[in-house]
Amino acid sequence: MNIKQYLDSTYLKTPSQAGLTEVENTKIVQDFIQEAIQENFKLIMIRPVMVSLARKIIVNANSLVQIGTVIDFPEGKSGLEAKLAEATQAIQDGADDLDFVCNYEAFKKGNLDLVKEEILKCTQLGLNNNKVVKWIIEVAALQDEQIIQLSTLIKNSIITNFKENQYASVFVKSSTGFYKTENNRPNGATIPAIIMMLENASPLSVKAAGGVRTYEEAVEMIRLGVKRIGTSGAKAISDGQKIQGEY
Numbered sequence: 001m002n003i004k005q006y007l008d009s010t011y012l013k014t015p016s017q018a019g020l021t022e023v024e025n026t027k028i029v030q031d032f033i034q035e036a037i038q039e040n041f042k043l044i045m046i047r048p049v050m051v052s053l054a055r056k057i058i059v060n061a062n063s064l065v066q067i068g069t070v071i072d073f074p075e076g077k078s079g080l081e082a083k084l085a086e087a088t089q090a091i092q093d094g095a096d097d098l099d100f101v102c103n104y105e106a107f108k109k110g111n112l113d114l115v116k117e118e119i120l121k122c123t124q125l126g127l128n129n130n131k132v133v134k135w136i137i138e139v140a141a142l143q144d145e146q147i148i149q150l151s152t153l154i155k156n157s158i159i160t161n162f163k164e165n166q167y168a169s170v171f172v173k174s175s176t177g178f179y180k181t182e183n184n185r186p187n188g189a190t191i192p193a194i195i196m197m198l199e200n201a202s203p204l205s206v207k208a209a210g211g212v213r214t215y216e217e218a219v220e221m222i223r224l225g226v227k228r229i230g231t232s233g234a235k236a237i238s239d240g241q242k243i244q245g246e247y
Contacts, residue, residue, distance in 0.1 A: 003215065006222055008068060008097075008207070009036045010045040011233035012177070026050070030057065036162040038065040043097060044068065048090045055094030067099030068132075071122070074178040076101030076136070078219050080118045087125055097132040098122075099173060107150055115150075119157045127166055132191040134171040134207055134228075140179045140186065147193055158204060160177045171228065172201040177210035187209050189221070197223045215240045 003128045011032045012131045015025040029050050037058065046054055052241040054067045072083045087098050092142040107115045111166050119135065128229035139152045151172050158170050174189040174197065181187045188210015197206045209230030218229050218237050233243025 006235040050094040066096040074176040099134040173207040175210040
């Protein structure tokens with residue numbers, strides 16, 4: 001199995017989160033990009049501010065590595081116009097994949113019209129520009145029933161408003177990797193959550209983000225039906241090593 005083509009090599013920390021200067025943090029991002037090119041990973045997943053830098057590096061290397069970025073990250077509650085503005089800038093800067101954080105708190109409060117509108121409008125923006133769109137539902141913030149309901153809502157929004165040949169460009173994604181949980185509960189993908197997503201998001205694809213720390217765990221996710229895996233330890237996983245850390 002060519003596991004590298006399932007891996008979105010991810011670095012999403014800001015300088016303050018990493019305890020680094022802006023220059024030091026940018027160097028880490030550059031190293032992640034170079035590693036993704038050398039290892040032929042599917043995609044490099046970075047903050048929007050780093051997209052134009054990544055595009056320059058990848059073009060200069062004549063590489064096929066794609067660029068993904070996160071929109072309204074990590075809480076997803078900035079509102080539709082902010083989401084659209086950030087995504088539009090990311091498209092202009094050269095992003096291939098747009099990973100939107102769904103307003104899961106609005107969903108939990110029952111404000112389904114707001115959630116449906118942002119899914120429709122943001123997905124339209126991405127697909128109209130030939131981008132892959134992923135919706136992060138933050139499984140650690142949801143009860144099992146809510147994971148099922150939100151995955152289903154996203155699926156229904158897509159199949160109601162878009163053509164069948166567009167479904168492959170829309171994913172439901174498990175986690176930001178930044179959600180703070182109580183009692184050391186997992187804040188990323190778990191097998192039960194991924195199974196619920198797979199069962200209720202189909203025919204949309206699923207991305208498992210956060211919590212996949214070994215080659216064996218990655219293979220298990222792929223065998224379940226996951227099409228992408230987000231990890232900050234893509235090289236370690238592909239080399240058969242166990243990674244440490246939150247993502």
